[in-house]
Amino acid sequence: MSSLKKKKIRIGIVGYGHLGKYLVQTIQDDDRLELAFIWNRTQEALDDFTKKELILEGLNDFPQRQADLIVEVAHPKITHEWGPKFLQNADYMIGSPTALSDQTLETSLRNASDKHGLYIPSGAFWGGEDIKKMADRGTLQALKVTMTKHPSSFKLEGDLKKKIEEVSEEPLVLYDGPVRDLCPLAPNNVNTMAAAALAAHNLGFDKVQGSIIADPKLENWHIVEVETWGPGSVENNTAFHVKTVRKNPAKVGAVTGSATYASFFSSILGAHGKGPGLHLC
Known part of the structure; x- marks a missing residue:
């Protein structure tokens, strides 16, 4: 009797700083997940990344990679420019939620999350x-x-x-x-x-x-x-x-404190499939 293999969740990572590097490595080591793409503002930062086929040169091409969840760990400006566009195609996790202090942007993202989920990681926020x-x-x-x-x-x-x-x-x-x-x-x-x-x-x-x-x-x-x-x-x-x-x-x-890295990854594991709207994870 054969069992169906559970589909891996495809993750796109936007940003390749310390946290981005940690997430890319951890995603590749996890059997439940699959790296859909990685993007960074400066391509030189990705010189040490061996799987060149996963590097996205321009964010305009992100729909082609068919990510289930896109994770921003770069800068609040990414959410201003790309947040609503990401939500048209995938669930979206905002690693820099300070962007939402802009009330107009928060309203725009909530309205855009009518088909996909908008996720906020708890990070260092306890309770x-x-x-x-x-x-x-x-x-x-x-x-x-x-x-x-x-x-x-x-x-x-x-x-x-x-x-x-x-x-x-x-x-x-x-x-x-x-x-x-x-x-x-x-x-x-x-x-x-x-x-x-x-x-x-x-x-x-x-x-x-x-x-x-x-x-x-x-x-x-x-x-x-x-x-x-x-x-x-x-x-x-x-x-x-x-x-x-x-x-x-x-x-x-x-x-970023060292314990926040593992907390962020735990948020990714809980940040898919909860449906439209804003979710804390």
């Missing part, structure tokens, strides 16, 4: 499912995410690019306020906060608070603190309150 459940019930009152890293681990824009130059020997708070305003200033660093704003959908990017701290003495870790307030009185300090502290091993200068 996302519980927070989403509270948001679904309308009992989530407040949420704050604080990220502390070595100054060299931040890639900042605008005023924050100048402010980080003020860091000397002590920790410095670079920003404390709404996540929506922070995302464009730290697009590579605060994807965790963007995921939090999407999970906490009754608060969203404007009401979820984010804080980033540069600590020159923090050489081995990225620290992510998530504070959640639920039912009760926040003003009288009688509300439900949970605070988690996540210490992710990270080398000096690393944008």
